[in-house]
Amino acid sequence: MPVDGALAALPVEEAAPARRFYAWPGKRNYEGSYWFATTGRHVAHESLLEADYLMAADHGPAVVAVSSQPLIFLWPRRTTTGGRWHVPDFFVRLADGSGRLIDVRTPARVAGGEVQFAFTRQACQWAYEVFTGIPEPFRANLRWVSGFRHPRHSPSPGVAAALVEAFTPGTSMAAGLRRAARLFGSRAGGDGMSAVSGNLLHMLYRHRLRTDLNVPLTMSTHVEAEPAMAVAL
Known part of the structure; x- marks a missing residue:
């Protein structure tokens, strides 16, 4: 069920990450920050694929701001087979004032997240995208x-x-x-x-x-x- 429509008016692009970024020896993901030229700020990411998304968003003329892991969705009990909560990877503010939530997944992990993606798409007050990579060249x-x-x-x-x-x-x-x-x-x-x-x-x-x-x-x-x-x- 969609959340309160007032959420759509919040400046989510200014939000701090909703959870901490943890690193440990042997972790497969590469954490870091990307200098986002559009806003002149560093934006945290948890993988090289997320860094690719930030690079593409920064180049995109429609994007004016971005935040990393800006909010948490808590699902009702027994409604998903996975976890009870979900933190989208990014929120972007577009030049026309609208917003977009982004989840970043490798193509191999998309099928396993379809239920969660569907819940996020239904609940959020913005457009929603699952980013799987940038084609070569x-x-x-x-x-x-x-x-x-x-x-x-x-x-x-x-x-x-x-x-x-x-x-x-x-x-x-x-x-x-x-x-x-x-x-x-x-x-x-x-x-x-x-x-x-x-x-x-x-x-x-x-x-x-x-x-x-x-x-x-x-x-x-x-x-x-x-x-x-x-x-x-």
């Missing part, structure tokens, strides 16, 4: 560009303008980088190649430039400016 590409998500890789206005101009119209990554380096170098009075490479990957991660991350990234990959960025010039 999207995952490999996203891992590459996510390494440049930190603001230290954010381009200055001059470099950003040079990159947008270099990839308008779209061209290969190699050709665009050369053109951006020439443009920026001529404006800054120096060689701009070393400055623009990391900035390019940062702009791809933050959707200021775009390419198809579902195919392997190479220096021949076609990259273009987002229309809004090109118009802004």
Whole structure:
């Protein structure tokens, strides 16, 4: 039975974890924290698969905030074959104000959790998703560009303008980088190649430039400016 609708209005994205994260020698899961560029905060995770989810959510333009293990569902007695309680892995707040609960499971563990997933979906006041992984080569590409998500890789206005101009119209990554380096170098009075490479990957991660991350990234990959960025010039 769904819980009180007032829950949907709570800022769950600001919640602290509802339980502690324990580690012990020989534990199979890898615990850690992921620096979530969208909010500038570290978010705890209990496995590399959960870290993959955070990486994908951080890249997703619709996600504006996330919290880890933000609440606990307590099920009525004798209603589930498993435990009487469940802690979803993540809550994300979306740009339109709506929310989404996330459970992260390997494909092999999905079948065993179907009853629990159904209870969670019925009870929660938000959309609900069971995340099972990121397909390749999207995952490999996203891992590459996510390494440049930190603001230290954010381009200055001059470099950003040079990159947008270099990839308008779209061209290969190699050709665009050369053109951006020439443009920026001529404006800054120096060689701009070393400055623009990391900035390019940062702009791809933050959707200021775009390419198809579902195919392997190479220096021949076609990259273009987002229309809004090109118009802004």
